[in-house]
Amino acid sequence: MIEQARKIFNKKDLTLDDYNKFIELENKMKSNYDKFEYTWLAEGFKLRLPEIAEKVGSYSFIKNQDFWQSQILVIKHNN
Secondary structure, three states, X not given: OHHHHHHHHOOOXXXXXXXXXXHHHHOOOOOHHHHHHHHHHHHHHHOOHHHHHHHHOOOOOXXXXXXXXXXXXXXXXXX
């Protein structure tokens, strides 16, 4: 599962579909190592949310508001 998350994260051009797949993978992580690594990837993924928001037209696609909210505020503040 972690390999799938890495593959999505490393894509040059992220889409809404990629975001949805990445989020779904969180619950499929079994080992503590995979969960730990996924957390690191998710932190990096937050920095790429503007790529998806630009295509969608807003940040309304975000499913776990608590997890992503702080990064959205930073992104909006910096733009």
